[in-house]
Amino acid sequence: AQKITQTQPGMFVQEKEAVTLDCTYDTSDPSYGLFWYKQPSSGEMIFLIYQGSYDQQNATEGRYSLNFQKARKSANLVISASQLGDSAMYFCAMREGQESSASKIIFGSGTRLSIRP
Amino acid sequence: GAVVSQHPSRVICKSGTSVKIECRSLDFQATTMFWYRQFPKQSLMLMATSNEGSKATYEQGVEKDKFLINHASLTLSTLTVTSAHPEDSSFYICSALQGRGHRYYGYTFGSGTRLTVV
Numbered sequence: 372a373q374k375i376t377q378t379q380p381g382m383f384v385q386e387k388e389a390v391t392l393d394c395t396y397d398t399s400d401p402s403y404g405l406f407w408y409k410q411p412s413s414g415e416m417i418f419l420i421y422q423g424s425y426d427q428q429n430a431t432e433g434r435y436s437l438n439f440q441k442a443r444k445s446a447n448l449v450i451s452a453s454q455l456g457d458s459a460m461y462f463c464a465m466r467e468g469q470e471s472s473a474s475k476i477i478f479g480s481g482t483r484l485s486i487r488p
Numbered sequence: 489g490a491v492v493s494q495h496p497s498r499v500i501c502k503s504g505t506s507v508k509i510e511c512r513s514l515d516f517q518a519t520t521m522f523w524y525r526q527f528p529k530q531s532l533m534l535m536a537t538s539n540e541g542s543k544a545t546y547e548q549g550v551e552k553d554k555f556l557i558n559h560a561s562l563t564l565s566t567l568t569v570t571s572a573h574p575e576d577s578s579f580y581i582c583s584a585l586q587g588r589g590h591r592y593y594g595y596t597f598g599s600g601t602r603l604t605v606v
Contacts, residue, residue: 406595414579416532416597462531466595473520473539473585476595478532 374398375465375479383485384453391438392448392482394463405446406464406476407437409457416462422446423470450484458486490516492584494598501572501605509567509601511582518584521565522595523557526579538565572605579603 374397384390396405403424409417422430422437430437438447450457462481468474491514501507511521520539524532536552538544538559546552554576556568565584569576581600 408597414526414581414600414602416581416583416600418595418597470594475522475534475537476583477534480531 375463375477377463377479377482379482380480381483381485383487385487386455387452389449389451390453390457390484392450392461392463392484394446394448394479396444396446396463396465398444398465398467400467402467402469404466404470404476405437405439406466407435407446407448408462408464408478410460410462410481412459419461420448453486455486455488458484460484490514490584490586490596492518492582492596492598494582494601496601497599498602499604501603503573503605504571506568506570507572507603509569509580509582509603511565511567511584511598513563513584513586513596516584516586516596517562518565518586518596519562520585521557521559522583522585523555523565523567524581524583526581526600528579532581535567569603572603574605577603577605 376395405422407419420432420435422439434451436449460481463479464476466474466476493512523535526532535550536544536546538557540559540562544557559565582598583595
């Protein structure tokens with residue numbers, strides 16, 4: 372069974388600092404995908420970044436980067452130069468199976484990030 | 489980019505009534521739709537997976553007779569909460585999968601529906 376673990380229920384970070392949100396996963400499937408989503412208070416799910424299990428390089432999307440350590444089964448999200456608008460709930464998620472499969476994704480428990488001015 | 493329109497965004501209903509939530513893919517065909525519910529300050533829990541033209545697959549512990557899912561077309565999926573009770577009050581959100589999977593942008597979420605049963 373697949374499992375996603377986020378051990379940080381909440382984090383406070385000073386504006387303009389970098390922040391790392393932790394995520395570990397567990398799966399026996401060699402093919403999987405890892406996602407990070409941002410959920411502001413409005414409730415919408417905003418896709419941030421994706422990492423495939425066979426990707427050789429860590430994914431990056433603007434200020435977001437994913438520190439993928441396959442042997443440790445971790446996929447931490449790094450946000451550089453944090454902004455006040457980054458305050459939100461962040462979810463790590465995983466899909467088992469290849470990208471072409473219509474597999475469900477499951478979510479971790481989330482981390483509430485608060486940026487201090 | 490891909491957009492999923494979810495309606496209503498908020499609904500308040502009386503206990504015992506039924507509520508229908510719609511998710512419509514606006515510019516792509518959603519062969520698979522996932523329905524999640526989220527209680528306050530908790531994570532998204534998958535309720536069911538539906539494929540166009542076939543019966544939905546429900547996760548363990550989800551009452552299929554209470555949460556009716558219809559995916560009659562490639563652009564529309566509905567979730568009906570039947571005989572709603574206060575404990576059904578939650579945030580419901582759909583996620584559409586484009587085609588047979590698409591890198592990076594395969595899962596497009598609706599904006600969610602906040603259901604309050606009084």
